[in-house]
Amino acid sequence: MAQAAIELIGINKSFGAVRANRDINLEVARGTIHGIVGENGAGKSTLMSILYGFYQADSGEIRVGGKPVAINTSNDAIALGIGMVHQHFMLVDNFTVLENVILGAENDPLLKSSIAKARSELDRLEREYGLEVDPDAVIEELPVGLQQRVEILKALYRGAEILILDEPTGVLTPAEADHLFRILKQLKDQGKTIVLITHKLREIMAITDTVSVMRQGTMVATRVTKQTTVGELAELMVGRRVLLRVEKGQSEAGAIKLSVKNLTVKDSRGVTMVDNVSFDVRGGEIVGIAGVAGNGQSELLEAISGIRHAVSGEVMLDGKPIDLTGKADPGELRDRGLAHVPEDRHHVGLVLAFEENENSILGYHDDERYLKGLFLNVDAIMADAKDKIEKYDIRPGNPRLKTANFSGGNQQKIVLAREMEQDPGVLIVGQPTRGVDVGAIEFIHKRLIAMRDQGKAVLVVSVELDEIRSLSDRILVMFAGRVVGERGPEATEGELGLLMAGVEHQEAAE
């Protein structure tokens, strides 16, 4: 057994009443890739942030290279050769790549020599690892994949021997993820140690040597990757057996509930994002829209839910048109039975500073059930929130907790519970399980299928092919703003992948 690069012994950490880490032990061998999996809120990010000196553990010991060390600030961690790519990037958006890379690692009170040094060093790293990025580009103008690359460069520039990546692939396209993994393998071959947090068990199987599983703040198991299976890991994470693919019966499609005709949408720069798209969704079926992120799916969703102005075309809800000027009253659409779970729950779906119970009725707060004359009926709202918490297994089950303090997966459940419990005729869902753990994915999928079986029309947009394939009765593939193909649920991944890459589209055009 190779020597341990990192040992964590008896780590404890609480945030107020939340015990994020309890008595965690973890050993990572030098020159390996070690995976960490666990449900949302299991404490993975917290544990790694302690190792990186961003948080301080309440108790416990850290050893690096066999020696006990005190890591009180990120500076200590950097000095010990630890680098971290955070789940939410730690970049200054209006700085250039170079400025971000040297920040905190300047070798001189004046910038000139640091910048020159960083320029040549970035050049070397680019050649060595294929980490290409324009050093003078401004961060906010780079796509997320490249921003992540800057984070990796930052760590390597500081001479990191141990690299922690917190959910690095959540924001990447499959091709970008593949590239990232090639880089990680190369780093490993050079003797660097890598810790990888991810929700995607397939990535764990593909790239890690060992894997540890966390559940509710504790470390429940560590396995050699070759000797475990996806099923076992999922079970360890959730503490019960998980269906990785939800069973569903035949759909019984009924009348057309939502109909989109020749819809064209432009973004704020005037670029056509949705190009003459037409399709129907019937009651009792789930229509999935697949595609690589940025091919117009977001704009399509926004236009249908009345938030974004459409240039032309029409959308009919139960045979009556929807106002497409972008000024539709969302309340009115809700009254007509259209519920919308937006892609971006943080900015559109929730008010993070509100309590859970407030978010769980947001948008429906004018409903008689929640009112007592002019005032909100607090008792009814609380009872309603508790009901949803129970039904959707939202954790922690405290309706008075500030929404920002729920983990990502549980925030998603709050939005889903709110929209699904209104019993809408048409449900539009963007990225139902982004950043959500396997247990919650199973749950959300089951709920969506139950909606379908009650005869609702469900439109799902997702960049996860697996999800689209296991949920949909019909699959539409979007590429460059157009629907380039329609397939049944039996379509293979390869077939859909080609469509998503626009291959057939180009052939047809020629």
Next chain:
Amino acid sequence: MDIFIAIVQILDSTIRLSVPLLLACLAGLYSERAGVFDIGLEGKMLVGAFAGASAAAVFHSAFIGLGMAILMSVAFAMVHGFASITHRGNQIVSGVAINFIAAGSTIMLGQAWFQQGGRTPALQPGERFEAIVWPGADAVRDVPILGPIYSELISGHSILVYIAFLMVPFTWWVLYRTRFGLRMRAVGENPAAVDTAGISVAWLRYRALICTGILTGIAGAYLSMVQNGGFVKDMTAGKGYIALAALIFAKWRPVNAMFACLLFGFLDAASIRLQGSPLPVIGKVPAQFMQALPYVLTVILLAGFIGKAIPPRAGGVPYVKER
């Protein structure tokens, strides 16, 4: 030629009037670029003015006065830091509190020490900063065009005026060419990025506030030891707020800040100059209107003409790691 002389005179007073604005504006630039909003520029200037004039009068030295002005103003800046950085208090509340404390305590101490109704003793020569006459300024005074420009506009100001204008390129250099500047800009945009880069967010912000204190101290000293021969209560008269407006107007950039402050200084100078004299077309305008003009224009300019001014993104928000 009369018009020309009048213009030179207006420009000359533009410079004198914009100096306190410019110093306060650059002071605000340091703290706001570091992510700490500072409504308390006004109060710190007032404290600087009072401390400067008192110390100069007591110790008979302009430089001791200036030193005290800076010292007291920095002390108040540290109070703001303690409340809003260390204790993560609301930055606006802390700034407003500082303004109140400054207004009240200067009057109270002034009366207790000097018994002149809140004034400090009139400063004697040697206790004030005198005008510096540049070599040959008197000789060239009569040369057309260039003469008045050299002798009135360029020569004949106190040392603090030159310091104020030198602070503009200096601040630019600090901001864009030094490690401290890079980190300061970063902490105003995304403190978590600075923290994870291994730099102390709090210490960085404190240092930025020290810069703020030094500059408001100089601004205060200018008011009571150059423009005026002593401290008068509430002598800042809202300049701290105008400086904040200029800072937004300048989009938090030093060179823009200079032009913004010169513009406000010019409006002020013009209104003083034109008071009582009839304007072409409009005729005689009430003095009150001319006095209000700079403020009216400020509102109009801020509302319509500067386009989008994007403040430092982390401005006004205390850095909290653990919720």
